Amino acid sequence: MNQKKFGKALLCVPLLSAWLLAYTPASAHAESTTAVAHTITVTGKGEIRVKPDTAYIQLGLTTTGKTAREAQQKNAAGFESIRKALATFKIAETDIQTVRYSTSPDYSWEDNKQTLKGYQVEQMVSIKYRDLNRVGELLDQATAAGANRIDNVTFTSEKLDTYRMDATDRAIDNARLKADRMATRAGVKINTILAISDGSTPSVIYPIRNTEVMAASMKDAASPSSQLSPGELVIEDYVTVTYGY
The missing domain is CATH 3.30.70.2970 (Protein of unknown function (DUF541), domain 2)
Structure with missing residues (x-):
């Protein structure tokens, strides 16, 4: 093949590629788009209540x-x-x-x-x-x-790290429960997890007063010793999960 004919052949390659892309079956594009669109994203909450130590x-x-x-x-x-x-x-x-x-x-x-x-x-x-x-x-x-x-x-509590992990486990379970309910209501079935992320850093921790103990302390105001009520701690965690169906 002489140099002039070889140059013409090279020019035909991009034209052929453009033609192939233009005539790619629409179903292939639809399948790709549909796969990405079939998702359910939910936020799950986990809560642990423990006594302070x-x-x-x-x-x-x-x-x-x-x-x-x-x-x-x-x-x-x-x-x-x-x-x-x-x-x-x-x-x-x-x-x-x-x-x-x-x-x-x-x-x-x-x-x-x-x-x-x-x-x-x-x-x-x-x-x-x-x-x-x-x-x-x-x-x-x-x-x-x-x-x-x-x-x-x-x-x-000195066991906060363990309790945080327990709260995270419950948050994941709660997320799946929500997603399954949504999927059932929509008439579809979840088949995979596409993404999962921690929703709160750090976990939320706050005290809850024990009102019964507080009331007892107030009635016993004549006691020579100060009385404090430890109450309980609430550890919360959240996760965001995207499921595919």
Whole structure:
């Protein structure tokens, strides 16, 4: 074949390809489009309710003095008493962490004039405590020893990772239940999972108060011990799943 004829043959190749694409059966395009369109997408919810097994307590001491050194010495002495009180509850050193320590000037305003009164020292610790029945007693003992700040008491669980996985399992089951119901109602049958994704990061966790225990505590107001109600924790998770049919 001479060079001129070979060039003409090459020119015919793209024309032939265009002709083949133009005359591809419509059914092939329809099958591809239909396969993608046959989907059901749902969001499943999983919920776990559990009792807390751990309390996080933030308490501390605020002291004042004419000088920063005096305020710090008062704080150190006061916290030594608090630590001795906490020692009776057999709390590990690793479960007590200082979360705030500050020294600041203490001013007063008189006749539109700022006057230095002295200095203030604040020290706060976070305590991890597992005997939930004695949390109120711990607070009372710490206060009796000198603590004048109780900022927060939070109830949680050391098994949250396991509970989150359980909530995820329930969310997946819930998603399938929804999808099966939709498919049955539509007269089709699910045959595969095309995509699945976590719907919430991190999982939602919130406490629920035990109202019966709270009411009992209020009636027993004359009790010498503070009473706290751990209630229960609700762990929620969501997943989004796309099914094919």
